[in-house]
Amino acid sequence: MNQIVTTIATSLAHLVLVLAIAPLVTGVVRKTKARFQNRRGASVLQPYFDLAKLFTKEVVVSSVASWLFQATPYLVFGSMLVIALLVPTVITPVPLHWVGDIITVIYLFALGRFFIALAGLDTGSAFGGLGSSREMSIASIVEPAMMLAIFTASVTAGSTNLSIVVERLSASPLAMMNPAHLLAFAGLFIVMIAETGRIPVDNPATHLELTMIHEAMILEYSGRYLALIEWASQIKLVVFLALLSNMFFPVGMAATWSPWALTVGVGAFCLKVTVLAVIVAVIESMNAKLRLFRVPELLMVAFILSLLALILYFIIGA
């Protein structure tokens, strides 16, 4: 009984942390991009204000849409939260690590994407269909690259359980600098850019419907629904950054429940995520958005990087 209570309490605390940090990370990315563009930019807390404003607004629902349209924001937000519970951010092992492994996480992302794509088609608008079609096409070529990068990471640890991967890696710092890991990290980084819809794959700040991918699917959402979906994409960014930093450089993670370890853990997590967010912003500022049919080439590079890691270090080396 005690175990269940502690599990629930720690999971709730974890959720609160992720929920609170997500808009801040997006704020950091936007601020860095603004600085690169020689602007002062909005404050890093602006996404919080945006969300608060959206929650208070009235929801306008298309008369064409069905129950799916209204259920999707809750489903997507819920699945993001479940993913956040499974990914190690501050503590390893995560209390619920036995519920799902990395493959479960990947397919939970797919669940959210499936329903958002359906919601795009639900309103009967051409833009929604455009967004859904592009999103599903890009997702289909992202998945093999992601799976191969994860495969490389899990082969070293001998398991697909995220907490085990993180633990095994943090036990040997030298293994973190293994070129196989660096190559897989580079591959997964490119995958992250594609999955979270950043330049050069998709522009999260565009207002031109024909250049949208993710934004086009959620064009018809407003008010509370839009707030939930925006927040869900921000959580997705944080979770992916946590995945990247902790699967490849699990430094400073708390192994016990002592207050000191927890503080170090939270601090390390914030630092790693901020650094990665700044790198994402820099990459976004230095590149232009790719044409839709050039995106497969980029993802093929990601695929090859992971394949190289496997070939050089596991097929031949070991």
Place this chain on the structure above:
Amino acid sequence: MSPTHIQSIGLLIDICAAAILVTAFLIVSSRNLGFYIRLFALQSIFLGLVALLVVIGYGEMHILIAAVLTIVVKAVAIPIVLTKMIDRIQVQKEVGFSINITVSLLLCGGMVIVADSVAQSILAVQEGGGSAVSRVLSVSIALMLIGLFIMTTRKKALTQIIGLLTMENGVFLSGLSITYGMPLIVEVGIFFDILIAVLILGVFVFRINKTFESINIDALRSLRH
């Protein structure tokens, strides 16, 4: 040299070799001629680093000169020459392909596997070397194959030069990995050969451009009859 010292040098060499291979793949995946030259410069810097690490780790002094020469000539001088050439010819920066990028990336991945098996069979004959040596050797053979691939499937005359230089990088790296460097005379000789080759190829590209108003090698076919 303490064993951990050797181990960390080995790890750094590993990382640089992986970086060299990644730059080769990035060359295959680019469409912009300027990128080709910059990536090649990066590749040569990493190559020089590998040579320097070999000097530090194994104390073979004569490689120091080769390492410095690599960095100066291949990472600085040749890229400057090639960039100047591009500006003089005012060529279009887009590179044409006979095999598209996705398929060429997959083929180069296959070539890495082939290079690995060749490296394994070479090293099976000599008993020395651990897996680090075999990895660097396979990277070098892969580099040679990828350089040849670049020469075969890209349509601008300048890319032929880059391909040839990539192959030469591969040769140098393979020399480093098996015998910890070749005799100094051989190294210097190769360097001067490469320099002259680049200069002559440069002159050729210039003449091709003057005759055909483009450096697309498909145009060379009209010389046939």
Place this chain on the structure above:
Amino acid sequence: MLIIAGRRSPNSQSSLNTAGRNLGFTLALLSSIAGCLLSLTILLSGAPLHVELGQTPLFGSLILHVDGLSALFLGIISLLAVSVSVYSLGYTKDLSPRHAVGTLLFLYNGFLLSMVGVVIAGHAVVFLFAWEVMSLTTYFLISYEHEEPAARRAAWLYVVMTHIGTAFLLVMFVTLHTYTGSFSFDAFKDSGSHMPALVRSLVFLCATVGFGIKAGIIPFHIWLPEAHPAAPSNVSALMSGVMIKTGIYGMVRVFFDFLGPDIPAWWGVLILVVAVSSSVLGVLYALMEHDLKRLLAYHSIENIGIILMGIGAALLFTALGSKPLAAIALIAGLYHVLNHAIFKGLLFLGAGSVLHATHSRNIEDLGGLVRKMPWTSFFFLIGAVAISALPPLNGFVSEWLTFQALLLGFQISDLTVKIAVPLTVALLALTGALAAACFVKAFGITFLGLPRSVHAQTAHESSPTMIAAMGLLSLLCVVFGVAPGLVVSVLDPLAASLLGANISGQIALNGGMLAIPQSTSTSIAPAVLAGFLVAITLVPISIGFVFGGKLRKRAAMTWGCGLEKLEPRMQYTATGFSKPIRMIFSNIYRATHEIEISEVSSPYFQPEVRYELKTESVFLTYLYEPVSRVVLKSARMMRRLQTGHLQSYLAYIFITLVILLLFAR
């Protein structure tokens, strides 16, 4: 024997049509339930059922033998038959009087009986007899609407392909008989060790081709997309759900039971290659289809590929000596057989309901059905989520198991395995994502948005029995996804008996959780996951309440860039939806399109543009047409033997007689 007695129904054409129809399907329903119970008893007790039918002079005694594997497939057949029989009660109500319902009933029950016969046969002759009856009944069922030329062509193609397969099976059984001296499956068991390696490989190849044609692997799949749409929808569900699985049953029986544990590694590699190409090409072709049932048929090819990935991996691991890993792979493959039967049956029943209500299979004509047919669309959505392998439904569990089995393969130090495994993993991920894309298209264009034609506007909800059948299958999707331990604990001893390995590592920890012992702490708990997904939606609801108060909604028209009225034709089309994928994989599709703009005076007002898009069927052009050309050519050359003169025929007889006399000396 309850089952067999219950499966006969009179071929009645009386005016008591309704009563006869209800009676026929109810009998089928009852006997299917009996079949389920029988299979459960055998699976749980572990004791096989052995029945001798009687002696024949040539072939020894005919046997029916129901062991674990047969019981599993019997259970799957019966489970799906229960739902389809319930469905048929409502579906066949409005069949036009031209088609005799009695014939349908007779063929339907005969089909079910023959499938059961195939899996419970313990003797080669019984097996082939049941196999042949299965092929014939399906031939008649496919050509049920025989006034459609497409149906006639599909039936003809089907019967040719299936008999080619049967020919290969004959060769295989005769070879097995030559080396064991008997036709019974008991004698065939582990007979691989008695045969020389070449003969073993011959049997393997004959089984692969023969059963593969029935299962629909690439390149033998060409009959599937024609035949499944042509049959009535309840029959399509059965064909796609369980008939092609009899091919898998045959393969598993021959590979693991007959040919024994001592097998070469290239068999596994061949099956993996076939599996990977079937799954990727199957889903790619499915993406280009706009006929709902053809789309589902191509997806069956894809899922057969996924099943064969598990089986191929099991073969490969057995050949390399790793029995526990092989067991996990086999369990993954068999689990997917069960899951695919359930969700593909559900999807075909849904497609049948759509066809029934709108009289159109073309999804470009549909749309907005979610309001007209709410229950059908809900259950179809569950089927779509299941087939896209999304948690927490059953498709996710079997794909997860397949991934884990493949990932474990990396521990084997063989070079071929180490290269094959990552490639298979990457391609399986590709298939899964493409399948999800295809079902977003299929569900979204068919059910969501505005109706694109009169067909869709006048649709109505299906009858209660049809909805009940679909509901039953959806429930099973959820149950098998949330409680995988139940299924795996049944499959575990089955795999152990087939592979001869003692799988001490328990995979199913309890009903709701699966763990892989060979991989440290890798586990999933779909039950808990599902619970969380449901419970955690409280969080956004409460957040919304806290920050925004009560939800204020207002209905308005969809944003149309300022246009006042949105036409249904302004929506995205299915062709447009799949265009990015067509362009990305253009090398595989080799699509050709032609655009014809009708001539008018002004270039600004064009009343008619015709756009035709064709994806070339590679296999038809490059494989089958040359082969059929060669066959026809040699047949034409043989025709010269038929001179029409009586005397030449007498001469043939005379020459043959002389030769035989010389030989018999």
